[in-house]
Amino acid sequence: MHERQDVRTILNRTTNTVASIRFHLILVAILAFPLISGCQNLKPLPDGLSLQGGEFPSSEVAFIADTSWIDENGQRQVEQALFDDLFRIIDKAQEVIVLDMFLYNDFQGPVPETTRPLAGELTNALIDKKKQQPDMLIVVITDPVNELYGGLQSPYFEQLEQAGIRVVVTDLRKLHDSNAVYSFFWRLLFKPFGNSAANTLPNPIGAGCVSIRSYLELLNFKANHRKVLIADHGSTYVGFVSSANPHDGSSAHRNAAIRFTGEAVADLLQSENAVLELSGHAPVEIDIPRDHVNATTSVQVVTEGKIEDVVLAEINRAAVGDKLDLMMFYLSDREVIAALKQAHERGAKLRLLLDPNKDAFGREKNGIPNRPVAHELTAAGIPIRWCSSMGEQCHSKMLLAQDDTGRNVIVTGSANFTRRNLDDYNLETDVVVRGHHSDSVFVAAHEYFEESWKNTDDRIYSLPYERYEDRSFWRRRLYRFMEWSGISTF
Known part of the structure; x- marks a missing residue:
């Protein structure tokens, strides 16, 4: 009898001890959550x-774009100039090349994109240049997603x-956490173990297999999302800022870029x-050189959160009769x-051309965030059209502003207009070009938008809002939650 009571006492004590340990672990996690996740985002x-460079005149500013359309036979056609321009810059360089690219790989989805092997083309161009100029400094900066956060080796980087x-x-671990709830647990439980190659799970974005830890780090949803090139150019230097990736699966996308010279290139190098x-x-x-030049067009480099400051300033200054044209892959901020709706209420003329968010490298998407956002903006009276596409994306991120004095502004680069892209989470680079509407860079940018907004008898660039209209209340709620929480890929 006494022995049974002793055993029962021991069991009760053990149970109480386990419960106490569990309680204290939960308490520690609760107390540590704001300490770890909050402190990470409160750190400078x-x-x-988050650079806001100076506004510097530039005697050479060019707008370059890739586009796509559906022909009279219902087939997709593409017209590309962006990477050809980038390769010419590389070919002319003699002393230095600094390249920063987000997606630099040949990963494909279930439906391969065969337009162009951009990762291989870029690798060959850089290696050829190094062979021609052995003493030349070439630096390639990229995002860890190309190596699945240490789970794969990139053959291009090895070459x-x-x-x-x-x-x-x-x-990326020194950046703020956009998906703070998840990143708290990741930093606490998984970060200390690092990552290595494994064949545990299929690669979520390409061929091969990776470790579970690759998936776990991917879910932090943060990136060096920049697309930048800096190179010497004769007696000066040239900067190139775009929305395009050297990624085979993205090779048919619509994209836009600005090429420029002048003092702003020094700010671009500072940001890199x-x-x-x-x-x-x-x-x-x-x-x-920071030599002053006489030019009517100026260029300003802005990164991370300073992009939103410039965008909001341009939208908020739009008054009656002023024009705002927006072409955007993701719009959710x-x-x-709110600023777009207020500009419309003030009498500004707005046109929004959005990607329908229906395709992602052969995988079907649910239209979030653009379709719920378009529903809200259309209800406010803002005209919206969708880019027509067959597997490719309308990947440009471009705001065009024009007032009644002829003042024009282009804001374009890597940043989508989302919380992650504009609130100091991702690394992003945009340029702001200011000048008169008759300057060639603005003529080219407006022609690109007009061509995309309108159709011809044999080219369908865009579709009416009704084509992808989405009135779903639940998808609107889901979008708002994803934007607020950071539990999203946009």
């Missing part, structure tokens, strides 16, 4: 990020490094040196949406 950004080209994979330094690498030390 690494030095040099570049073997050729003597410096490859820097961005350290910030990424090198946060990733533990030495900056690129070159002397880019609540401040931008």
Whole structure:
């Protein structure tokens, strides 16, 4: 009898001890959550990020774009110029090339895109240049998604490094957490173990297999999303900022870019040196002239959260009769949406051309966020059309502003108008071009938008709002939750 009571007492004590341990672990997690996740986002950004450069005149500013349309036979056609322009810059360089690209791989979805093997073309162009100029400094900065966060080796990066080209994979862990709830647990439970190659699960974005830890880090939903090139150009330097990736699966997308010279290139290099330094690498030390030039067009480099400041300023200044044209892959930021509605109420003339968010590398999407947002903006009276597409995406991110004095502004680059892209979570780079509507860069940009907004008898560039209208209340609620929480890919 006494022995049974002793056993029962021991069991009760053990149960109480386990319950106490469980309680204290839960309490520690609850107390640690705001400490770890909150403190990470309360920390200042690494030095040099969220840059607002100066407005510098430039004597050479060009708008370059890729486009697509549906022909009279219902077939997709593409017309591309962007990477051809980038390859010409690389070919002419003699001293230095600094390249920062988000997606740099040949990953494909269930339906392969065969338009162009961009990852291989870029790799060959850089290696050929290094062979021609062995002493030339070439630095390639990229996002860890191309190596599945340490779960795969990139054959392109291996080739570049073997050729003597410096490859820097961005350290995203020092950035703020957009998906803070998840990232708290990831930092606490999984980050200490790092990552390595494994054949545990299929690669979520391409061929091969990766570890579970690759998936776990992917769910932080953060990126170096920039698309930038800096190179010497005769006696000066050239900057190139775009929305396009050297990614085979993206090779048919519509994209836009600005090529420019002048003092703004020095700010662009400063912004890239910030990424090198946060990733533990030495900056690129070159002397880019800051000589003043006489020109009617100015260029300004803005990164991360400073992009939103410029965008809101341009939208908020639009008055009666002023024009705002927006072409955007993802539109979800609540401040931008509110500003667009207010500009419309003030009498500004708005046109929005959006991707229908129906395709992602052969996979069908549910239309979030653009379709719920379009429902809201259409209800406010703002005209909206959808880019027509057959597997490719309307990947441009471009705001055009024009007032009744002829003042024109272009804001374009890597940043979608979403919380993640505009609120200091992702690394992003845009340029702001200001000048008169008769300047060639504005003529080209407006022609690109007009062509995309309108159709001809044999070319369908865009479709009416009704084609992808979505009145679903639940998808509107889901979009708002995803935008607020960060539990999303946009």
